[in-house]
Each structure stands twice: as structure tokens, then as C-alpha cells.
Amino acid sequence: MKLRKNVAISDSGFIFNPSTGDSYSVNPVGMEMLTLLHEGTPKEKIKSQIMRDYVCDESTFEKDYYDFTLMLRNYKLLEEDE
Amino acid sequence: MSKPKYTIAVTGLNAIDSPGPGIAVIRGLKVAESFDVRIIGLSYEAMEPGIYLHNLVDKTYQIPYPSAGQDVLFERLTYIREQEEKIDFLFPNFDAELYSFIKLHKRLEGELGIKMYLPTLEQFEARHKPNLYEFGTKYEITVPFAQMIFSANDIHAVTEKMGFPIVVKGKYYDAKIAYNNEQATQYFNKISAQWGLPILLQEFVQGTEVNVCGIGDGNGNLMGAVPMRKLYITDKGKAWAGVSLDDKELIEITRKMVANTNWRGPFEMEFVKTSEGKYYLIEINPRFPAWCYLTVGSGQNQMEAMVNIAMGKKVEPFTDYKIGTMFIRYSNDLIVDIKEFEKISTEGEL
Structure with missing residues (x-):
């Protein structure tokens, strides 16, 4: 799963999709997730990193990861082949 | 100098x-x-x-x-x-x-x-709202089906074929979305009273409105083009804010229109982009749009370029623009x- 190459992510958590003109903002955890996805980090590695840095069990991570990536897909922020 | x-x-x-x-x-x-x-x-x-x-x-x-x-x-x-x-x-x-x-x-x-x-009279007439469907067919640009009517009595026959919602458009300005025959009749009367006849009934396409402001040199060359999405729309359907887009497909459609028609002068192409990513051409305005200062903000002073072309100066086509440049209007x-x-x-x- 990868973010579209042209999606701009600023340090403040502001995201701009230049293909649609839509913009969003994410909190620091969302920002971390987006950065990892932008780098093409595999899901298992994201999971271990988030579970290491935050108080989060596996089922909560799975649910939130699914919700978050579904939202990214709905907003057309993911590469089309995903 | x-x-x-x-x-x-x-x-x-x-x-x-x-x-x-x-x-x-x-x-x-x-x-x-x-x-x-x-x-x-x-x-x-x-x-x-x-x-x-x-x-x-x-x-x-x-x-x-x-x-x-x-x-x-x-x-x-x-x-x-x-x-x-x-x-x-x-x-x-x-x-x-x-x-x-x-x-x-x-x-x-x-x-x-x-x-x-300016565009030639042929170009001006060909992109007229009543002729746009034919224009799209000729130049392989998808245009929603539309029918011209001169009387409110014709509305029913058209909506039987097209269904609802339907877009009721004036010859030059104004467009309203009607969800039943009564609304369509009301808009027909209102728009025709202001802008005259005919009125155009157009198939409604659901999606996001994206526009392009550009210039053609009359020899088939696209001299500049900036695509924009409206971010804030007034109750009159006008952009109060917008942002320049990274949309190569839209630029290519625009390039094709200019190449096929040898368009001369400024234009605004208005599209609806569906959720499937398909572009429908809704309108071509044969002039600069009110948001054309965004082209300057994005690095293409198209107004300056056009004057220079007309003055016989050598003008290179713009090849780039700054994506993510916004405009926001204000009243004063x-x-x-x-x-x-x-x-x-x-x-x-x-």
C-alpha cells in the first residue's frame, strides 16, 4: 500500500492532494502513519513500530489501521493499483 | 532596455x-x-x-x-x-x-x-452551448447530451427521455439543476426572461467541477493552461476560492481541443470529473474567466502573453505552473x- 507520489505532506500534518485540490489534516499519530506509508513501509513493520511507541494492543491497531487506510482509499490518496 | x-x-x-x-x-x-x-x-x-x-x-x-x-x-x-x-x-x-x-x-x-x-466566428459559434454536444462528438471530447428548446411546453418531452435531475441553462449565462418538471418550467421562465431563448436542457453529471484557463495561438498550439478546482462556490455557482491542480489528463484534453480547432485567443473550459475519473465538458467560454488572475499567481501571466502574441512578439508556450496555488476572493x-x-x-x- 503506497500513497500517491504527488500527495504533499507537511510537517504540520497538513495533506494536499494536488490531483483533486482536496486538503486534510491529521494528528501526530496519523502523521506518523502517513509518513511510514509514504516511505512504502510494510504493514507488519508499521504495526510493530506503533505498538512499540504507543499504548496499543494488536486488535486496536488492526481496526484503526483498516479504518485509516480505508479513509485514504476513499479520499483517493493511495496509488490506483492498490 | x-x-x-x-x-x-x-x-x-x-x-x-x-x-x-x-x-x-x-x-x-x-x-x-x-x-x-x-x-x-x-x-x-x-x-x-x-x-x-x-x-x-x-x-x-x-x-x-x-x-x-x-x-x-x-x-x-x-x-x-x-x-x-x-x-x-x-x-x-x-x-x-x-x-x-x-x-x-x-x-x-x-x-x-x-x-x-479573439477566436474566429466559426470557433465562437461551434462551442456555443446549443452546439457543444456536436462539438464534442466532432473533436472526441465527452459532452453530456443536451437539447435546445424554445418553449416551456417542450420540457416534458425532453425530461421523459433524459430523466431527472436535469440542468436548465441560459444561452449565455446561468444554469440551474431541476428535479421535476415544475422546477424546470420555473427555471425556464426565469432564465429565458433574463437571457432570452433558446434554453438548453442538459443531462446532469455528478462529480467535481474542474476548469482550465488557457490560450491558443490560432495555429493549434496551446500557449498556456492552468487547471483549477473550485473550493468554495457561491449560490450563483461562481468560484469564490479555488486551487491550481496537478491534472495532466485535463491538460491533454485541453491541448487536443486547441490542436483540433486551431483555437485562437483565451478560453475557459469547464468540466465535471466523475468519481470514476471521467471528464465531461460542460462549457467553453471564449474569453478569460473571472479567476484568470490565478494563472498569474501560478506562474503563467496569460494576459501578458496574449498581448505579446498579438503585438507580434515571439512568445514561448508556458510549459509549467505552480500546483497548489490558491485564490480566495473578498468583497470590499x-x-x-x-x-x-x-x-x-x-x-x-x-
């Missing part, structure tokens, strides 16, 4: 809630790097705000409404030309006046030395001395 100074006449000074493009065009000309400019405003009504924007408009003359005919317009422009040392270029900015200016093109240049850079209260209003109202110039 010193820059030339051009005197440029501009219409569309009605910077109101449904703004004419004149003020945006003038702002583009004022920041041109290759020439200095004196602006002559051409107004239709005494309440057009541009008349009183003295930092942008040096002198304003009222001109007759298009319904008065070309000879009356030519006569008025002859008078204006006599008052001014010269008028190098003229920017008509209203759809409704373009026919007259296109017809007067040669006379204005030949007899008064006023250049313009100009304080105007009643004497100025009196002068433009009684003498027709200020």
Missing part, C-alpha cells in the same frame, strides 16, 4: 458577486514584466466597481449594450479612440459582446489601430464621491 507602454481597453469591470473578468485581466496586465500599461475601462453601467478603481483603471468610457448593434459600438469606439492618444489592444470579456467584437475585428484594427486576439466597500458617479452617469466617461 526600456519597456513599451501599451494602452489597453478592457470590458467586464463588474467585479460583483457574479464577477466579470475585467478586473482580473487588468491586474494581470498591471504586473506584466515585458510592458507598461495604461488601462481604459469600457463599462456598460455606472455601478460597475471597476470604474472607480483608479489604481487599476486610468480612464473609463461607457459603451453601448450589444443589442444596440455593431455600428453604434464602432462609432463609440471611434470617439474613444479620438480622445485617447492611442489604443493598442482591446480585451472584450463578456460572452454577449463577443459576437460584435469578432465581427468588428478587422475594422477596429484597420481603421482605429486597435488589436484584439469602495468609497466613491457622488460627483464621480454623476460624471459617469451623465457624461459617460470618468
Whole structure:
């Protein structure tokens, strides 16, 4: 799963999709997730990193990861082949 | 090297809630790097705000409404030309006046030395709302099906075929979405009372509105193009805010339109992009749109480029623009001395 190459992510958590003109903002955890996805980090590695840095069990991570990536897909922020 | 100074006449000074493009065009000309400019405003009504924007408009003359005919317009422009040392270029900015200016093109240049850079009459007619579906078929651009009607009695027959919702459009301006025959009739009456007949009934396409502002050189070359998505739309459907997009497909569709039609002059192409990523051409306006100053902000001063093309200067096509450049309109209260209003109202110039 990868973010579209042209999606701009600023340090403040502001995201701009230049293909649609839509913009969003994410909190620091969302920002971390987006950065990892932008780098093409595999899901298992994201999971271990988030579970290491935050108080989060596996089922909560799975649910939130699914919700978050579904939202990214709905907003057309993911590469089309995903 | 010193820059030339051009005197440029501009219409569309009605910077109101449904703004004419004149003020945006003038702002583009004022920041041109290759020439200095004196602006002559051409107004239709005494309440057009541009008349009183003295930092942008040096002198304003009222001109007759298009319904008065070309000879009356030519006569008025002859008078204006006599008052001014010269008028190098003229920017008509209203759809409704373009026919007259296109017809007067040669006379204005030949007899008064006023250049313009406009589409040909064929190009102007071909992209007319009633002809747009045919235009799209000819040039392989997807256009929603539309039918022209001259009477409200025809609405029912058309909606039987097309279903609802349906878009009710005026010949030049205005468009409303109707969800039943009663609404369609109401919009038919309202729009035809203001803009005349025919009225166009167009298939409704669900999606996001994206527009392109560009210029063609008349030889099939796209000289500049900036795609924009409206971020905030007024109740009149006008963009109050927008952002330049990274949309290569849209630029390619635009390039194809310009190449196939040999489009000459400015244009705005209005599309609806569906959730499947399909583009439907809704309208082509044969002039700069009111948001054209975004092209300047994005790195393409298309107004400056167009004047230079018309002046015979070598102009390279723009190949790039800054993606993610926004515009946000604002309203402002100009304080105007009643004497100025009196002068433009009684003498027709200020």
C-alpha cells in the first residue's frame, strides 16, 4: 500500500492532494502513519513500530489501521493499483 | 532596455458577486514584466466597481449594450479612440459582446489601430452551448447530451427521455439543476426572461467541477493552461476560492481541443470529473474567466502573453505552473464621491 507520489505532506500534518485540490489534516499519530506509508513501509513493520511507541494492543491497531487506510482509499490518496 | 507602454481597453469591470473578468485581466496586465500599461475601462453601467478603481483603471468610457448593434459600438469606439492618444489592444470579456467584437475585428484594427486576439466566428459559434454536444462528438471530447428548446411546453418531452435531475441553462449565462418538471418550467421562465431563448436542457453529471484557463495561438498550439478546482462556490455557482491542480489528463484534453480547432485567443473550459475519473465538458467560454488572475499567481501571466502574441512578439508556450496555488476572493466597500458617479452617469466617461 503506497500513497500517491504527488500527495504533499507537511510537517504540520497538513495533506494536499494536488490531483483533486482536496486538503486534510491529521494528528501526530496519523502523521506518523502517513509518513511510514509514504516511505512504502510494510504493514507488519508499521504495526510493530506503533505498538512499540504507543499504548496499543494488536486488535486496536488492526481496526484503526483498516479504518485509516480505508479513509485514504476513499479520499483517493493511495496509488490506483492498490 | 526600456519597456513599451501599451494602452489597453478592457470590458467586464463588474467585479460583483457574479464577477466579470475585467478586473482580473487588468491586474494581470498591471504586473506584466515585458510592458507598461495604461488601462481604459469600457463599462456598460455606472455601478460597475471597476470604474472607480483608479489604481487599476486610468480612464473609463461607457459603451453601448450589444443589442444596440455593431455600428453604434464602432462609432463609440471611434470617439474613444479620438480622445485617447492611442489604443493598442482591446480585451472584450463578456460572452454577449463577443459576437460584435469578432465581427468588428478587422475594422477596429484597420481603421482605429486597435488589436484584439479573439477566436474566429466559426470557433465562437461551434462551442456555443446549443452546439457543444456536436462539438464534442466532432473533436472526441465527452459532452453530456443536451437539447435546445424554445418553449416551456417542450420540457416534458425532453425530461421523459433524459430523466431527472436535469440542468436548465441560459444561452449565455446561468444554469440551474431541476428535479421535476415544475422546477424546470420555473427555471425556464426565469432564465429565458433574463437571457432570452433558446434554453438548453442538459443531462446532469455528478462529480467535481474542474476548469482550465488557457490560450491558443490560432495555429493549434496551446500557449498556456492552468487547471483549477473550485473550493468554495457561491449560490450563483461562481468560484469564490479555488486551487491550481496537478491534472495532466485535463491538460491533454485541453491541448487536443486547441490542436483540433486551431483555437485562437483565451478560453475557459469547464468540466465535471466523475468519481470514476471521467471528464465531461460542460462549457467553453471564449474569453478569460473571472479567476484568470490565478494563472498569474501560478506562474503563467496569460494576459501578458496574449498581448505579446498579438503585438507580434515571439512568445514561448508556458510549459509549467505552480500546483497548489490558491485564490480566495473578498468583497470590499469602495468609497466613491457622488460627483464621480454623476460624471459617469451623465457624461459617460470618468
